[in-house]
Amino acid sequence: MARVIRIVVLYATVSGTAEELAHATAARLAANPARAIEVSNVADFPAARLAEFDAALVIASTWGEGVAPPEAEEFCRTLGGEAPPDLGRLNYAVLALGSSMYPDFCACGKQIDADLARHGAKRLVPRVDCDTKFKADFERWLGAVGARLGDL
Numbered sequence: 001m002a003r004v005i006r007i008v009v010l011y012a013t014v015s016g017t018a019e020e021l022a023h024a025t026a027a028r029l030a031a032n033p034a035r036a037i038e039v040s041n042v043a044d045f046p047a048a049r050l051a052e053f054d055a056a057l058v059i060a061s062t063w064g065e066g067v068a069p070p071e072a073e074e075f076c077r078t079l080g081g082e083a084p085p086d087l088g089r090l091n092y093a094v095l096a097l098g099s100s101m102y103p104d105f106c107a108c109g110k111q112i113d114a115d116l117a118r119h120g121a122k123r124l125v126p127r128v129d130c131d132t133k134f135k136a137d138f139e140r141w142l143g144a145v146g147a148r149l150g151d152l
């Protein structure tokens, strides 16, 4: 039997868009039975657990003046720190949600993307930054992620 790929789809949200897209992502990717997929709010997910997975797909919105959603602060602080989990085996992709009306467009997703790379995780596909009309960008990101997961 083929190896099962362990995937976690994480979301950081205030008003629910990232959560909705995370569940849509998991539902789409679950069409392949060789994938074990978990969906979680980063608020309920210790960053140390990232090392348990083959791939982490992170969908994160930005709030306030370019900061993480309040519930995501702890996860982002841990990831932004110097004493990280060892992420050398992790593959990842980030979908950043935001609005170009704000000067710090998609800042939270950009920071998560940079921090995961800094800790040695391997970027599966380039980060996609979504403005308020995001459906086409989401589909493009998900299509690219699905194709790359097939290589793991």
Ligand SMILES: Cc1cc2nc3c(=O)[nH]c(=O)nc-3n(C[C@H](O)[C@H](O)[C@H](O)COP(=O)(O)O)c2cc1C
Pocket (backbone or CB within 6 Å): 012, 013, 014, 015, 016, 017, 018, 019, 061, 062, 063, 064, 065, 066, 067, 069, 097, 098, 099, 100, 102, 103, 104, 105, 106, 107
């Ligand atoms: C009060 C407020 C502050 C926001 N601040 C930013 C920001 O600094 N940068 C940005 O790119 N988007 C910002 N946004 C836009 C949100 O990130 C965007 O609407 C996103 O899709 C929300 O996703 P969520 O429903 O998962 O929280 C802000 C939205 C609100 C309502």
